Amino acid sequence: MKANNVLLTSALLISVAAFAQKDQLKAVEKAIKKGNMQEVPNLLNQVEPLLSNASDAEKAQYYYLRETVYMDAADKNVDVDNNLSLAVKAAQEVIAIEKKSGKMEYTNEVLKTISKVKDKLINGAIEDSKIEKYKEGAAKLSEAYQLDKKDTLNLYYASSFQLNGKDFDGALVSLQELRRLNFTGKSKSFVATSLISNKEEAFPSKEERDRMVKLKTHSKPRVEVVASKQGEIVKNIALILVQQKNIEEAKKVIVEARTLNPEDTSLAMTEANLYLETKDFVSYKKLVTEILAKKPNDADLLFNLGVVSANAKNKEEAEMYYKKAIEVDPKYMNAYINLVGVKLEAETPLNTEMNKLGTSDKDNKRYEVLKGEKKKIYQGVIPFLVKALEIDPANKDIATTLISVYGALEMSAEKKALKQKMGM
Template sequence: MKVKSILLGALVFSTSVAFSQTSNLRKAKASYDKFNEVKSIGNATLGVSDLNAAKDALEKAIEHEKTKELAETWTYYALVNADLALLDSTEAADGYIQKAVEARDKAVSLDSEKENEQNLNILNSILAQHELNKGVQAWDSQDFETAYGAFDRGLKYLPGDTTLLYYSGLAAVNSQNYDKALAKYVELVPVDSFSNNRQIILDVSRLYLMQGDTANAIKYAELGSSKYPNDSELATQNIELNLMAGNQEKIISTINEQVAKEPDNKNLHYYLGIAYNETGDLEKAEAAYKKALEIDPNYLDANINLGGLILNRGIDHFNKTNNANLAQSEYDTEIKKAYDIFDTALPYLQKAVEVDGKSYLALANLKKYYEIKEDQAKVDELQARIDALQ
């Protein structure tokens, strides 16, 4: 994983405190100032001696009567230990972090006037950076659960940080903890400035679907398609989910709008065919399926659906005629119309089997045609092919 660094601000050095500073605190601040000068030009390791000098001075300051109850003392002690942890690749880093966290808590409890708030914010960034680094290290080792824990701890110090939210959500997905992934990603949805906002909304919709929550999956798909009206993937997600949920009548206008944007998208015409078919507008459904097949004659699902639709239309006409009290000549005419409809379906039924000879639906539909035509040899052949699928 490519690490995105958390930018650290410049330290704020207060010129006035409530109590007189002893030499150790002044020395610590001066040494830490030198370290930060080196750190600011990208050579933090060159300032380790100054950092250690600051640490030594601060360890004396936290024991001194005049400085041990100063929020500033504990703030700097936390900063120094946090920076030492960032520079240490050994297990000793955990010890530095523990001291930094304890000192941070002490500083916060003492800083009733919030005089050290800016430096404490910078400390939070350093602590979060440490957790980010640990998370990336775990990620690179494919230990996604540990990576999630580190990224999540980083959010304790930088609540709402988009990098940590994204990485923690991604780690949760990879460790198949989808509830935690959703919790992180949902926080990112309203953050328009997040560069991957579009993908986040799409992923939230998909995660809800994986959890069996179709209502929320549709909610976020609709939000995404509204927020990014020119995004084909979000539009398709919205359409597919609404079709799955049985919202065909509701989604027809949305599909038509998307067809206008992507007239050569065969899937959109196919979805339109499904929606019209389910709402009973069979003429428009047939036209939509045919449009999909104009774009791709080998579109399996469109061939299956169109062949089946026409076959059913022929069966309906046959049954209606057979149950009507008609004169023989009129009966013969109407029955012939039914068989003409059946023959209209045949090219699509055959094409579906040609495209995928192992499709149960394609074989079953073609078998039904030959049953109607009373061609037993073809029926037996197709039944044998269906049996071979089991």
């Protein structure tokens, strides 16, 4: 008999608790309808301890009301990012509960909330980009993608924000996910020119655009095709792997990237640089020959080959490419600057040796030999510095270098004249 009384008492307690939570949830709904939002959080906090004994319908209602509170706060610009995140979590709880129970009372409503949050996140990311807050914008776009994984364009834009914000590790994760998903970003846009504004407008479908053309509100219909972004994605993966010194993996990815972008010489240059880093000079020479065969008179290409060679400490080859770039484009300023830089680097070991010499006759003779070699270096850069200054007469850095060279060669008159001309 006592056992039965205990069971009866437990049943009554559960029944009372159920009534209490129903009353509390009704009170929350009334408060929301009356606009008394400040009362709602406290009322919901009173319901929370009773959730373990609540029915699925009551649990769904609880999380739906929670979502309503968070969205209200976000709409009032209160701790926006946090409240949007909490609203989404509450909405997802509703969806999970109602999917399990099979009763969809609030699902459609919270799906609208998720869509609203997604739009807010995207708009927030756009605003972040305007003030170069790329890290914050990338986080918003990544969250928007998590809310709707069918909309892979948000993941693509998140990777772009991460690249702009120098978050290369994060960008690599996003780009590799895009690659796994076989994302192309390729699309068609149906465009026509408005006869009122005389500006092109895009339409959601060909039928809609053609209808407006028939109504004679628009003219000049055309299809705008957005090219596939696969090549760009693979290229960026390769470049990040190169930066991370993951050379072997980078090589594999670059081969794929070049297949997708056969005309992109920057990719070929990146691959060539990898061959140099791994001392695969045969592959490097072969690739460079192929590149030059396609664009023998491309000054930018020749300049970049000079940079790659200089980075590989191949100074003679670097000089050759810089000179060829100048031959193709006599006003290629950076080629003059880099050429002079490579030539002047040759004095560093000479200075090191000269500083170690003593005062013996043998050392003095060696000092004079080294001094003569330095003089040749300085004489060799003068024509390029003079030409560079002709191209850019106001360039103080070039003028300062030339003045130093004149001084080292004891060309006092030339040094004085240039200083007066430059007002230095």
